[in-house]
Amino acid sequence: MTTPESITASPAAQTDTAVVPLDTPIQRGEQTISSVTLRKPKAGELRGLSLSALMRVDVDSLQVLLPRISTPTLTKFDVANLDPVDLVALGGEVLAFLLPKGQVQDFLNA
Secondary structure, three states: OOOHHHOOOOHHHHOOEEEEEEEEEEEEOOEEEEEEEEEOOOHHHHOOOOHHHHHOOOHHHHHHHHHHHEEOOOOHHHHHOOOHHHHHHHHHHHHHHHOOHHHHHHHHHO
16 A cells, blocks of 8 residues: 555655756856756646647757746746756756656656
8 A cells, every 4th residue: 555655756746846956057147046946837837838849858848938937037048058967957847747646756767
């Protein structure tokens, strides 16, 4: 029998937000962004985007979505200049938000 204590998942699977530390911080003038908080997108924030593209962690789709759901707000320019490692980490959390809760653990174990 599965108990709540035996289930482990990413922060995105358990809440509507996820904090993603950046391997390469973003420098904006004197401000340094070393982590980004993402929140689970609502349907309206997905407007104009293909869900299948987001499921593939498509860079162009992430450049549109991430500014809508990030704190501090990332610009399209910020996303375009992210270290690929950081882009994949952010995209992985977006993907976790889009998966049904029962499939998140399978995704994490893949």
